[in-house]
Amino acid sequence: MSTRRTPIPVHLRLQALTTLIAVLTSGCLGHYYEVQRTELERLVREPPQTRGQNVYAVQQFTTDSEPEPAGPWYPPQEGPPPPGYSMGLHGYWLPDFYIDFGTPYYDPPVYTRPSVHDASPVSGNVGGVSGGSPSGGGSSGGSGNIGNVGDAIVVIIAVGVVVGIALAATEGARYEGSVAVHPQHPVHLWHRRGGQSTVRLDELTPEHLRDVERATLSGREGAGMWLRGAAPLNRQGFSYQFGAGDDRLVLPGGQNPRSLGFRFALGYYPVKQFGLLTDTRLQTGDFNGGAFYNVRLGLEAQWYPINVWRLHLGPFVGGGQSWSASEGGGLPTTSGARPYVSFGALAEFEIATRLGLTFRWTQDWLPTATPDTRDFISSWSVGLAVY
Structure with a gap:
């Protein structure tokens, strides 16, 4: 009796191909970073002017839900930087110790001096946003049966390897660790009942966290974002x-x-x-x-x-x-x-x-x-x- 295997059925090949396409097109890494509630609770206990230098955050995929964009962000006032601040990239004032961080990983939006027709500089909340709801084989089978089982095993292996490689590629590139942002960087808060709100990091208080599940930071808002080192x-x-x-x-x-x-x-x-x-x-x-x-x-x-x-x-x-x-x-x-x-x-x-x-x-x-x-x-x- 021949032990030569029959070809893998076409429908199994199509299923494997469909899985491959679904995995590889499931999403790309974006510029949004999630901050867990425990980290928010730690941050509100820090001095407001130093909160932005070390925030533990996890990079999100573009397919994840994204917050409402924050309103325009401007330096706190016109004129020379106050004591303890220096002029940063694109005209933003930064705390002096941020100079050691180098150039931000995400460039901030270009600062344009507001005119009489523009929005006035933000003080207090960056721009409050109220969002909507978001079997065992006991008998001996012929060699043809063994070949068919072997073909099914090969398909399972192929799908498992493709899924693993796709996950490894995304998680290997995904950033998780310490980031730095301006003390006045907008923080997007996600509330338990589905609403959203936005507050400046240096104005975040325990009252803001009463019904908050998590928060999101965007590297393309505020004065940009620094990636200070991935976690172990x-x-x-x-x-x-x-x-x-x-x-x-x-x-x-x-x-x-x-x-x-x-x-x-x-x-x-x-x-x-x-x-x-x-x-x-x-x-x-x-x-x-x-x-x-x-x-x-x-x-x-x-x-x-x-x-x-x-x-x-x-x-x-x-x-x-x-x-x-x-x-x-x-x-x-x-x-x-x-x-x-x-x-x-x-x-x-x-x-x-x-x-x-x-x-x-x-x-x-x-x-x-x-x-x-x-x-x-x-x-x-x-x-x-x-x-």
């Missing part, structure tokens, strides 16, 4: 991980087909060092004239207690269910499902605040396997973790 790797929150490497399937008779295996995981880190993920590993290929596949699906706990510069080290442990089959050529005819237990070591190199390069060494054990297939199975993979 932050795993807290949801995570998507994917990778590829050497994997192995243990078969009766001492045969150990090795091939390229892929791993995908989705989960949540309640704290930066510890996370729980749903984990799957996919392997398919030809060996000794036959065909085989091996699929594992389970839960995994990851822990990173050791940090050395940008390198993070730790163990993981997990378990779940595995499905595998083999047939044809010199391979034994097998098909079945059984539980597995896995553990191993993790090494992650920090690339960006929400992106890490990972290396995994894994040991698998099938506790209910036959005596000649119950040995530990070792594998390794290299991949990316997006947080």
Whole structure:
């Protein structure tokens, strides 16, 4: 019986292509930066004149909801800068210590001296805006069935890799960390009931935050924005991980087909060092004239207690269910499902605040396997973790 695989069905190829296009066109990084409520609460406790020099913010996508634009912003008064201020780019006054920050990452709008027909210089609120509401295989199948399952696995792998690369590209470029803005920079406040309002940073008070969920800063308003340094790797929150490497399937008779295996995981880190993920590993290929596949699906706990510069080290442990089959050529005819237990070591190199390069060494054990297939199975993979 031939083990040659049938071509991947056209509808599966179209589904993979549709997913690719949807991911790659889902949005671009914009000039809006989100500030969480906890950071706003910290800022209102700072002296008004120094609030803008260190604000923790996260860059947003252009597809995210954007606030109403702030009104025109002008220097506080005409004439020479007051004590403690210097003339900045495009005629804006800046606190003296901002000179050390260099040129803003986002150029501010060009300042034009107002005439009698223009709006008067802003004092107090920048421009209050009230917005609207915003199955297990228990029987032996033919080699054609194994080939069809293998083709489906290939499609799943392709979609998973495309999604992972797209997420890694956006999160790798996305800025999260400290920004600096003028003390009078407009702050867009998002209220719990859907409204919006705008207030100057130096006039922000606890009363403004009573029903506020978050805030947004625009790099293209006020006197521009400085990016002062990205934050260290932050795993807290949801995570998507994917990778590829050497994997192995243990078969009766001492045969150990090795091939390229892929791993995908989705989960949540309640704290930066510890996370729980749903984990799957996919392997398919030809060996000794036959065909085989091996699929594992389970839960995994990851822990990173050791940090050395940008390198993070730790163990993981997990378990779940595995499905595998083999047939044809010199391979034994097998098909079945059984539980597995896995553990191993993790090494992650920090690339960006929400992106890490990972290396995994894994040991698998099938506790209910036959005596000649119950040995530990070792594998390794290299991949990316997006947080």
